[in-house]
Structures are given as structure tokens and as C-alpha cells.
Amino acid sequence: MSLRIAEIFGPTIQGEGALIGQPTVFVRAGGCDYRCSWCDSMHAVDSRYRQDWAVMDAAGIMAEVARLSGGQPLVVSISGGNPAIQDFGPVIALGRGQGYRFACETQGSVARDWFADLALLVLSPKPPSSGQETDWAVFDACLAAAGKAERIMKIVVFDQNDLDWARATSVRYPDLPLYLQPGNPETDPEKPVDPQALADRMLWLVEATVGRGWLVPRILPQLHVLIWGNRRGV
Ligand SMILES: C[S@@+](CC[C@H](N)C(=O)[O-])C[C@H]1O[C@@H](n2cnc3c(N)ncnc32)[C@H](O)[C@@H]1O
Ligand SMILES: Nc1nc2[nH]cc(C(=O)O)c2c(=O)[nH]1
Ligand code: SF4
Numbered sequence: 001m002s003l004r005i006a007e008i009f010g011p012t013i014q015g016e017g018a019l020i021g022q023p024t025v026f027v028r029a030g031g032c033d034y035r036c037s038w039c040d041s042m043h044a045v046d047s048r049y050r051q052d053w054a055v056m057d058a059a060g061i062m063a064e065v066a067r068l069s070g071g072q073p074l075v076v077s078i079s080g081g082n083p084a085i086q087d088f089g090p091v092i093a094l095g096r097g098q099g100y101r102f103a104c105e106t107q108g109s110v111a112r113d114w115f116a117d118l119a120l121l122v123l124s125p126k127p128p129s130s131g132q133e134t135d136w137a138v139f140d141a142c143l144a145a146a147g148k149a150e151r152i153m154k155i156v157v158f159d160q161n162d163l164d165w166a167r168a169t170s171v172r173y174p175d176l177p178l179y180l181q182p183g184n185p186e187t188d189p190e191k192p193v194d195p196q197a198l199a200d201r202m203l204w205l206v207e208a209t210v211g212r213g214w215l216v217p218r219i220l221p222q223l224h225v226l227i228w229g230n231r232r233g234v
């Protein structure tokens with residue numbers, strides 16, 4: 001069983017969400033069923049980059065993870081693209097046998113049995129600014145497929161319309177821990193990011209939530225973007 005892999009990198013720190021700051025190796029799957037207008041990982045989405053993706057089996061993927069981590073059992077973060085369009089079950093089974101734990105980032109558009117073998121499922125439904133629509137029946141199937149695995153929801157917010165959408169979504173899923181992260185409008189890996197502009201977006205988001213009495217979500221920046229900008233492989 002082979003998988004399309006855009007990149008494997010690390011160890012680095014998880015820059016987003018519930019595991020922020022935690023050492024991790026990333027396995028970035030190639031291919032996505034969405035086309036978010038502001039996607040920061042188009043090199044793992046657009047088929048223009050397909051020739052740069054490696055075709056690997058579970059043993060090859062875990063060998064590379066072990067090489068990068070020096071064999072130390074850490075959390076492996078599976079992202080993409082949408083990793084759920086491929087079968088990561090064998091990778092997770094092999095890695096768990098070697099002492100690794102797995103987190104997965106997906107938009108919730110495809111449900112998979114192997115979600116139940118994760119330590120953490122990060123569901124990141126897309127707000128209006130992305131130009132994508134969520135199929136909530138499939139999203140619910142993703143939640144159910146995760147079984148007893150920890151689950152969180154992480155929503156990117158660019159503007160007030162996104163924030164209103166995030167709030168309505170949170171009302172729909174009151175038991176799902178909610179993380180908000182400000183959108184990064186500069187997604188070209190060749191271009192520098194302006195840390196002050198990101199801080200300004202963070203400030204706006206904090207004021208627009210906590211500042212207005214909405215005390216439910218946790219609000220975090222993309223830590224890796226603050227440190228490394230849009231560089232790939234970090
Ligand atoms: C590149 S996606 C890959 C996983 C999956 N396709 C998804 O969207 O959840 C990883 C995370 O990065 C977020 N993201 C993508 N582009 C972003 C941007 N320009 N600013 C902030 N977050 C972004 C996504 O919303 C998602 O939470
Ligand atoms: N350090 C780091 N943290 C991340 N958290 C989510 C990422 C992603 O692209 O899925 C990401 C990434 O690419 N790098
Ligand atoms: S779903 Fe994720 S990987 Fe796919 S286009 Fe959107 S942000 Fe990019």
C-alpha cells in the first residue's frame with residue numbers, strides 16, 4: 001500500500017492548536033479535495049507539484065520518521081493536503097508498535113476508520129473566506145470515526161464574517177474544544193511575513209472574542225510562522 005507524501009520533516013515544534021510547542025515530526029500527505037483561497041501548503045495540494053511528491057509505503061515513512069527523530073518516540077503529526085483521502089492506517093499501526101503517537105490535521109471532509117487509532121484528531125472546518133463549503137454530515141462522521149481519540153476543532157479566522165461562522169459552528173459542537181487561529185494572508189514561501197501584521201491580527205481576534213465576552217475559544221497564533229515565516233519544512 002503506497003502513499004503520496006509531499007514532505008517529511010522535523011523534529012520541529014508543533015506550531016498550532018492543542019499541542020503547540022510540543023516536539024513533533026511532520027508527515028505531509030500530497031493531495032487535497034479542497035482548494036482554500038488562502039492555503040499555506042499549496043505544494044501539498046496542487047497537482048502541479050505532484051512530481052515532487054514521493055510514493056512511499058508505511059515502512060519507508062516510519063524509517064524516515066525514525067531517522068529524523070533518532071528513534072525517539074515522539075508525536076508524529078500527519079497533515080497535508082488532506083491526509084484523509086489516503087489510507088494512513090498501516091503507518092499508524094506500524095508507528096504505534098514502535099512507540100510513536102499520532103496526531104492528524106484534516107478539514108473533516110472524509111471520514112476514516114484509522115482516526116480511532118490517533119492520539120489527537122484536529123478537525124479544521126473552513127470558514128467562508130476559504131471559499132469552501134462543509135458537508136456537516138461527513139464532518140459528524142469524522143467525529144464519530146475518532147471514537148475515543150481526543151478531538152479538537154481549529155478554525156482559521158480572517159475577518160468578522162469568519163468569526164461569526166466560527167461562533168455558530170461552536171454552538172453546534174459545544175463539547176468540542178475550540179481553537180481559533182488568525183489567518184496568514186501571505187502564503188508565498190518566498191515572501192517574508194510581517195510579524196507585526198500577524199500580531200495585529202492576533203490582537204484583533206482577542207478583542208473580537210474575549211474582549212466582547214465570548215470566552216469559549218482558545219486563541220493561538222501559528223508559532224512556527226512567527227519563528228520561521230513561511231519557510232517550508234519547519
Ligand atoms: C495546510 S492544512 C492541512 C490539513 C488539512 N487540509 C486542513 O486544512 O485542516 C493545516 C492547517 O493550516 C491551516 N491554514 C492553512 N492556510 C492557512 C493560512 N493562510 N493561515 C492560517 N492557517 C492556515 C488550515 O486551516 C489547517 O488548520
Ligand atoms: N511547525 C509547524 N506546525 C504546524 N502545525 C500545523 C502545520 C501544518 O501545516 O499542518 C504545521 C507546520 O507546517 N509546521
Ligand atoms: S483543506 Fe487544508 S490543505 Fe486543503 S486547500 Fe484547504 S488548507 Fe490547504
Ligand SMILES: [Mg+2]
Nearest residue numbers: 040041079222
Ligand atoms: Mg502549515
